[in-house]
Amino acid sequence: MSSDKPIGINYQEPPVILIEDLHKAFGSNRVLRGFNLKLWAGENLAVMGKSGSGKSVLIKCIIGLMPIDQGRLIVLQRDISETRHHELDLLRTQVGFQFQGSALYDSMTVRENLEFPLRRHLERKIPEPEINSLVHEALEAVGLLYSIDMLPAELSGGMKKRIALARTLIMRPKIILYDEPTSGLDPVTAKEISQLIIEVQQRYNTAAIIITHDLACARIASNRMIILNDGVNYAESSYDELAKMKDTVVQAFFE
Amino acid sequence: MIALFNTLKKFLLATGAVSEFAARYFREVFFPPYEFKELLKQCFLIGNKSFALVGTTGLIMGIVITLQTRPTLVEFGAVAWMPSMIGIAIVREIGPVVTALICAGKIGSGIGAELASMKVTEQIDAMEVSGTNPFKYLVITRVTATTLMVPVLAVLSDLISLSGSALVELMKGGVSFELYFSRVFEYLQFGDLLPSFIKTFFFGFAIGIVGCYKGYTSTKGTEGVGRTANEAVVISSMLVFILDFIAVLVSDIFYEL
Numbered sequence: 001m002s003s004d005k006p007i008g009i010n011y012q013e014p015p016v017i018l019i020e021d022l023h024k025a026f027g028s029n030r031v032l033r034g035f036n037l038k039l040w041a042g043e044n045l046a047v048m049g050k051s052g053s054g055k056s057v058l059i060k061c062i063i064g065l066m067p068i069d070q071g072r073l074i075v076l077q078r079d080i081s082e083t084r085h086h087e088l089d090l091l092r093t094q095v096g097f098q099f100q101g102s103a104l105y106d107s108m109t110v111r112e113n114l115e116f117p118l119r120r121h122l123e124r125k126i127p128e129p130e131i132n133s134l135v136h137e138a139l140e141a142v143g144l145l146y147s148i149d150m151l152p153a154e155l156s157g158g159m160k161k162r163i164a165l166a167r168t169l170i171m172r173p174k175i176i177l178y179d180e181p182t183s184g185l186d187p188v189t190a191k192e193i194s195q196l197i198i199e200v201q202q203r204y205n206t207a208a209i210i211i212t213h214d215l216a217c218a219r220i221a222s223n224r225m226i227i228l229n230d231g232v233n234y235a236e237s238s239y240d241e242l243a244k245m246k247d248t249v250v251q252a253f254f255e
Numbered sequence: 256m257i258a259l260f261n262t263l264k265k266f267l268l269a270t271g272a273v274s275e276f277a278a279r280y281f282r283e284v285f286f287p288p289y290e291f292k293e294l295l296k297q298c299f300l301i302g303n304k305s306f307a308l309v310g311t312t313g314l315i316m317g318i319v320i321t322l323q324t325r326p327t328l329v330e331f332g333a334v335a336w337m338p339s340m341i342g343i344a345i346v347r348e349i350g351p352v353v354t355a356l357i358c359a360g361k362i363g364s365g366i367g368a369e370l371a372s373m374k375v376t377e378q379i380d381a382m383e384v385s386g387t388n389p390f391k392y393l394v395i396t397r398v399t400a401t402t403l404m405v406p407v408l409a410v411l412s413d414l415i416s417l418s419g420s421a422l423v424e425l426m427k428g429g430v431s432f433e434l435y436f437s438r439v440f441e442y443l444q445f446g447d448l449l450p451s452f453i454k455t456f457f458f459g460f461a462i463g464i465v466g467c468y469k470g471y472t473s474t475k476g477t478e479g480v481g482r483t484a485n486e487a488v489v490i491s492s493m494l495v496f497i498l499d500f501i502a503v504l505v506s507d508i509f510y511e512l
Contacts, residue, residue, distance in 0.1 A: 065380055089386045103381035106372070117385040 008042040008205055009223060016041050016076055016175055016207050017062060023070035024057055031057050033231030034071070039175070039207050044197065046210045046218035046239075048253055049228030055211040056100070058228070059177040062209070063097050064088045076174065096168030096176040096206075100183055102160035104152040104167070111135055111148045114167050138166040141203065142196065158189035162196065169200065176200070178210040182217045194220035215253065227253060276468045280398055283391060290396050297400035301362055305408060308361060309354055313412035316353060317345065317419025325427060334428065338435050339442035341420045346443060347451045350413035352499055355458035358405050359491040363466040366397050367487030370470025371480040379471070394471060398463035405459030406452060450506035457498050465491040 017039040024032040031054035039045050049055050060066040061073060064080055073080040078091055104113050114135045118126060126134075139145040142162040152160060161181060168176055181197060182190035194217040200206060201221075212218055218225055219239045227235040227242070227250055235242060235250045243254050321341055328334045370393060373379050382389040421435040469487045473479045 060380075063384055065383065092384050092386060095384075097381075097384045099377040099381055101376050103377040105378055105381070106376075116387075120385050120387045 008202070010041040013041060014077060015039055015074075017209070018074040019058075019062075019071065021071040022058070022061065022068055022073060024054065024061060024066070024068055031231060032061075035228070035232055037209075037226065037233065039209060041174070041207050042201070042205055043224065044201050044208045044210060044222045046212055046222035046225045047228055048212060048215075048218060048225060051213075053228050054231060055228055056179050059097070059179055059209055059211055062177060063092065063095055093171050094174045096171060096173035098161075098164050098168050098176065098178045098181060100180040102152075102157075102164040104155075104160055104163060106152055108151075109148070110139070110144075110150050110152070110155075110163055113152070113163065114138055114170050117167060117171055134170055138170040139163075141169060141200070142166045157184050158186075158193065161185070161193055165196065165200065169204065172204065173206060176206050176208040178208060178212070180211055180213065181221075182212065182214045187216070190214060190217060191220065193217070197221040272472070273464070273468050276471075277464050279390065280395060280464065283388075284395050284399065288388075288391065290392050293392055293396040294399055297396050298404055301358075301400050302404040302407060305358060305361055305404075306411065309357055309408045309412045310415050312353060312357055313350065313415040314419040316349065317341070317416035317421075318423055320344070320349070320416075321420040321423040325423070335438075337424060337428075338420075338430075338438035342417060342439035342443050343447060345416045345420070346413050347447050348499075348503075350416055351409045351451050351455045351458065352495065354409040354412045355405060355455065355462065355495040355499075356492055358401070358408065358459070359462050359495055360488050362401055363462045363487045363491040364484040366401075366463065366466030367470040367473075368480050368484040370394075370467060371473035371483040372470075374471065374473050375477055375480060390471075394467045397467055398460060401463030401466075402456055402459040405462065406455040409455040409458075410452070446506075446510065450502060450509075454498065454502035457502070458495050461494040461498060462491045465494060 015038040017037065019035060019037040022032050022035040022037075023030070031052075035054075035058065037045075037047075047055050047058065057066060061068050062075060062080070064083070068081055075091060076094055078087070080088070080091075083091060104110075105116065108116065115131055118131055118134060135148070136145060139148060142165055144159060144162050144166065147155060147159060147163065152163075155163065165181075178197065182193050185193065194214075197208065197210065197217075198221055201208060208221075210218065210221055222239065225237065225239055225242055226233045229235075229249055235245065235247065237245075242250055245251065321337065324341070325334065325337065328337055328340075370379075373393070379389045379393070382392060417436070417439060418432075421430070421432050424430040424435050425432065466487045469483045469490070473483045475482065
């Protein structure tokens, strides 16, 4: 583990995400074949793997967008496969998801995009001034307050990623799932996003699973890494430890 | 033979899938949460943004039909029948069908492309993780809006078409608007108005459900967005003709009674 990483990881309490022997197939294509994972509170975990290795499928299973075929998937002490729809909605208030393409609603302004989960998720009616202040705070956290009345079409790729992160943060999640947070960005913006992920971890004390191809992102933003290969966790350690491994599969990611 | 069997199988599977989608609409439309705000927004978008096109087409249709028909009626000395004939033709058949076809082109393709694009860019998934049922928010509101707004547009189109026809009669035959419309409504009966009004609800539902089904189930990436819009127009236009055929057959049974 890098020495400059924040020391806020809580190993005393049960893991916020526990995955045991997870299987997921699409027809004859067995994507996950007994995957295991433990994510501790306050920890950033990067999952790396080849394209089509099931990384995105993994986090879609975690958030309940895809059903699992076999295994145990416990998120914040709740078994996802046994959680009813209403309970799943409540659980999703505590688990943020940042989509690969940002998934901002095209027809809504940045403000409306941020307000959307607040208005929809929470059963209590939030007063307008409180909504306004939460929107401002989330946009300030990602440094894009000036874009509040812009439409997604007017934003650059990096700005969209930041706004999507602000939309996730507005619900004050305990866990954030990042799906390729730096894909399609230039190296400078990608580094900024990676640093933003660390800032979010420190400021909001969140745990995160970061699905990425970007080695630099994994190095900057994660405390621990898992190499996903052939549907299982092939190797698991800190960036520095994995970089030293002689294994050819692991080294293929570092070369 | 195998190709024919496969095509038939594909058609039946697609019909089954659309029927299941429509059944889900009826299962969910009556139960909360209700998305009234989004429904009103969609009604406004569909009604307001289609009115100019539907109105213009209706006006031209009324003028053209009258101009085309007039010489023949003059030749047979039956020009006095023009208002009632045009009135019945437009209200019973031409107005609703043409309006539905325009809506299939404009609204059906728009809904298909919008939802397919949202699917491709994961906006529908984002909606689901934001605690919103995307089927209720996107599909039910749009299908209900088309079901409610196509009849309104059809009635407006009928009135504009008749006004266009009346304008021709005023210019060519010196018939006043008042006289023209009194002749139109003299021969139009409740039995003409009701079936044509009812069938427009079915047209609207078909346009909405096909557009939403194609968009919501689109799986072929960005390439699929254009294809979805195209398929939504083709299928909903065909459904408009099929529904019209059924409506005419059914209403004919009632006329004979």
